[in-house]
Amino acid sequence: NVGILIRLRADSHCHIKNEDDQWQIKEHFLTPLGSVVKRLPEHIQVDDPDVLKKLAKKLERQQIPRRLDYGYKVSLFSHLLQYSRKAPLTQQLSIPSAVIHPAIVRLGLQYSQGIVAGSNARSIALLHAFKQVISDYTTPSNEELSRDLVNKLKPYISFLNQCRPLSASMGNAIKYIKKEISNIPSQFKEDDAKKKLLNCIECFIEEKIVLAAKAIAKSSIEKINDGDVILVYGCSSLVNHILCEAFEKGRKFRVIVVDSRPRLEGREALRRLVQKGISCTYVLISAVSYILPEVSKVFLGAHALLANGYVMSRVGTSQIALVAKAFNVPVLVCCETYKFCERVQTDSFVSNELDDPDDLIVTRKGETQLKDWQQVPRLGLLNLVYDVTPPDFVDLVITDLGMIPCTSVPVVLRVKNVDLL
Amino acid sequence: MPGPYRETDLTEKVEAFLSDLKRGGSGTGPLRGSAETARETTALLRRITAQVRWSSAGDLMEVIRKEGRRMSAAQPSETTVGNMIRRVLKIIREEYARSRGSSEEADQQESLHKLLTSGGLSEENFRQYFTALKANVIEAINELLTELEGTTDNIAMQALEHIHSNEVIMTIGRSRTVEAFLKDAARKRKFHVIVAECAPFCQGHEMATSLSKDGIETTVITDAAIFAVMSRVNKVIIGTQTVLANGGLRAVNGTHTLALAAKHHSTPLIVCAPINFLFISGEILSKVNVHCPVFDYVPPELITLFISNIGGHAPSYIYRLMSELYHPEDHEL
Numbered sequence: 175n176v177g178i179l180i181r182l183r184a185d186s187h188c189h190i191k192n193e194d195d196q197w198q199i200k201e202h203f204l205t206p207l208g209s210v211v212k213r214l215p216e217h218i219q220v221d222d223p224d225v226l227k228k229l230a231k232k233l234e235r236q237q238i239p240r241r242l243d244y245g246y247k248v249s250l251f252s253h254l255l256q257y258s259r260k261a262p263l264t265q266q267l268s269i270p271s272a273v274i275h276p277a278i279v280r281l282g283l284q285y286s287q288g289i290v291a292g293s294n295a296r297s298i299a300l301l302h303a304f305k306q307v308i309s310d311y312t313t314p315s316n317e318e319l320s321r322d323l324v325n326k327l328k329p330y331i332s333f334l335n336q337c338r339p340l341s342a343s344m345g346n347a348i349k350y351i352k353k354e355i356s357n358i359p360s361q362f363k364e365d366d367a368k369k370k371l372l373n374c375i376e377c378f379i380e381e382k383i384v385l386a387a388k389a390i391a392k393s394s395i396e397k398i399n400d401g402d403v404i405l406v407y408g409c410s411s412l413v414n415h416i417l418c419e420a421f422e423k424g425r426k427f428r429v430i431v432v433d434s435r436p437r438l439e440g441r442e443a444l445r446r447l448v449q450k451g452i453s454c455t456y457v458l459i460s461a462v463s464y465i466l467p468e469v470s471k472v473f474l475g476a477h478a479l480l481a482n483g484y485v486m487s488r489v490g491t492s493q494i495a496l497v498a499k500a501f502n503v504p505v506l507v508c509c510e511t512y513k514f515c516e517r518v519q520t521d522s523f524v525s526n527e528l529d530d531p532d533d534l535i536v537t538r539k540g541e542t543q544l545k546d547w548q549q550v551p552r553l554g555l556l557n558l559v560y561d562v563t564p565p566d567f568v569d570l571v572i573t574d575l576g577m578i579p580c581t582s583v584p585v586v587l588r589v590k591n592v593d594l595l
Numbered sequence: 596m597p598g599p600y601r602e603t604d605l606t607e608k609v610e611a612f613l614s615d616l617k618r619g620g621s622g623t624g625p626l627r628g629s630a631e632t633a634r635e636t637t638a639l640l641r642r643i644t645a646q647v648r649w650s651s652a653g654d655l656m657e658v659i660r661k662e663g664r665r666m667s668a669a670q671p672s673e674t675t676v677g678n679m680i681r682r683v684l685k686i687i688r689e690e691y692a693r694s695r696g697s698s699e700e701a702d703q704q705e706s707l708h709k710l711l712t713s714g715g716l717s718e719e720n721f722r723q724y725f726t727a728l729k730a731n732v733i734e735a736i737n738e739l740l741t742e743l744e745g746t747t748d749n750i751a752m753q754a755l756e757h758i759h760s761n762e763v764i765m766t767i768g769r770s771r772t773v774e775a776f777l778k779d780a781a782r783k784r785k786f787h788v789i790v791a792e793c794a795p796f797c798q799g800h801e802m803a804t805s806l807s808k809d810g811i812e813t814t815v816i817t818d819a820a821i822f823a824v825m826s827r828v829n830k831v832i833i834g835t836q837t838v839l840a841n842g843g844l845r846a847v848n849g850t851h852t853l854a855l856a857a858k859h860h861s862t863p864l865i866v867c868a869p870i871n872f873l874f875i876s877g878e879i880l881s882k883v884n885v886h887c888p889v890f891d892y893v894p895p896e897l898i899t900l901f902i903s904n905i906g907g908h909a910p911s912y913i914y915r916l917m918s919e920l921y922h923p924e925d926h927e928l
């Protein structure tokens with residue numbers, strides 16, 4: 175039925191008349207250019223009371239508890255959520271939960287406590303949990319698997335979102351699964367359908383993550399020469415993989431690991447590299463302009479690559495790229511294509527994640543200066559998680575499709591979208 | 596006998612000061628107490644001038660140079676000690692010249708005529724004895740002390756000329772000068788301060804608690820977030836350990852990154868430093884420590900303005916101030 179009426183309302187929600195002649199709000203609508211316009215996600219509209227009310231109603235319908243904000247929020251970020259790690263969402267749930275699959279509850283807790291961190295790790299954990307959910311799923315009578323399973327997944331995704339905002343890679347993985355589920359032909363028997371879905375998920379992990387890492391490592395090894403001094407920041411699973419592969423292939427280089435408070439993820443990277451036998455140096459990010467004269471290349475990982483060529487990564491990455499540019503050191507970003515994102519962003523304020531502000535508190539020489547920061551009325555602590563690096567700081571992006579400049583990201587996205595449609 | 600007793604008392608004081616310097620430089624944070632060190636050094640030099648037996652200006656300068664070398668050796672990174680010694684030496688030269696009756700202009704080195712004709716006269720050995728010299732020198736040192744005591748206030752008084760309302764100001768670590776500067780402006784204007792904590796000593800935390808207790812809206816950020824937040828900052832105001840002769844800075848670790856980020860966003864970088872922080876160096880000073888560098892070198896191209904107790908200057912003017920404060924022969928103690 176091609177006769178679809180489209181009505182655009184003042185608040186830019188697109189209403190489409192469906193087959194039953196009812197107006198339905200569609201999340202996506204296609205323009206003649208083929209691009210997709212989406213509704214704004216709720217986790218960056220926390221300052222809008224209408225949005226909060228709608229979210230509360232949705233969570234109530236799905237029987238998911240709502241996580242509350244913690245602490246004084248810096249005014250520049252009043253549109254974002256800020257949670258405390260000491261109050262996980264599971265405290266408000268009854269265990270075992272009737273609504274949420276236990277694998278998802280465990281996953282949510284692992285996310286909110288930081289046990290599973292890093293965009294690849296989070297995506298793989300999510301996909302494994304979904305495999306569990308699909309294996310345990312039974313289609314109720316009078317329902318079709320392709321529609322009902324998608325509806326079953328929605329409260330799980332809301333729950334995980336409440337535990338910790340979804341990453342771009344997780345978003346893409348979820349989109350893929352939903353598409354696969356809705357494409358299951360109705361004549362499939364339940365067992366066959368489930369087997370097919372599990373297979374799809376396996377393929378996704380194998381192709382987009384594992385094989386992509388191998389391909390990227392192969393391309394990057396050409397860029398690592400003997401005698402190089404390579405600088406890495408924080409703990410990126412992909413960059414660590416590349417360095418270990420290069421070392422195994424016999425390249426002679428040494429690594430400088432840059433770390434920053436409060437996460438201190440560089441220590442984990444240091445542990446992994448030193449175990450392999452790579453000689454490493456460790457500095458804090460404030461010493462970056464001190465050691466950069468010795469460095470020949472900078473390898474950075476990415477959380478997501480945005481459509482305008484900006485690289486979204488752990489906070490501090492843009493700083494390293496800036497100082498490297500000032501010293502004329504090449505900056506290479508390594509990123510799998512499944513992390514490419516259609517969003518655009520030019521600064522680190524409009525869309526970000528605020529971590530627990532209590533992480534900044536530290537004891538030095540027996541004194542904890544910020545111990546009672548909540549009592550001091552005008553004091554705020556800001557614990558940003560991500561920042562965006564402008565494309566002029568990045569010299570090359572190494573992906574599984576090859577080595578591209580930052581500005582070619584929308585081209586790759588277009589090619590991928592054409593494949594999907 | 597009063598003479599020897601005073602001498603041993605003096606030696607004790609000097610020893611105590613030296614051990615303080617040695618202890619003070621290890622990890623308490625280099626920016627803390629630079630002004631206090633300057634004041635203590637000058638007070639000690641005044642004592643030396645008053646109590647040590649000397650007959651001519653040359654003798655006094657020798658004694659001060661000797662003590663100065665010991666003090667500089669005790670804590671090489673604390674350059675204010677050396678600076679104060681050079682200032683006092685310049686004072687002694689000026690007072691001597693005044694006593695001899697020659698005008699101050701005759702002492703200036705820049706005149707080409709002077710250079711060509713004064714061949715023989717530059718052999719100044721300061722051997723003449725003047726009765727009033729001691730009193731004059733002590734009076735001049737007292738003036739210097741008053742100046743030092745007032746530096747922080749003088750700088751803070753200029754705050755309202757540079758901070759307008761609803762500004763967002765960024766700073767790093769802890770500087771007493773910047774703290775006084777911001778608190779003075781906060782009495783009349785409302786603005787927001789973002790403090791970078793400056794790991795690993797995290798002195799930014801103390802700065803933030805101190806500022807917020809005075810009613811200034813403050814936010815603490817980690818060093819990694821400096822560039823991320825810089826796009827919303829209107830001004831960057833920092834203190835420094837030392838100002839170099841070429842207009843560059845030797846400041847706390849992380850300042851170079853801050854300066855680069857400010858340059859990228861075309862945000863003005865303002866340095867608040869009393870005039871006694873000027874330091875002489877022939878070539879560019881490189882970073883000091885090996886494992887965890889304590890200081891950063893910031894080149895003069897990244898700095899917009901210096902605010903000192905005698906007003907604001909561009910970095911290109913610093914070399915001129917240097918020549919007015921110190922005598923070129925005192926560059927090597």
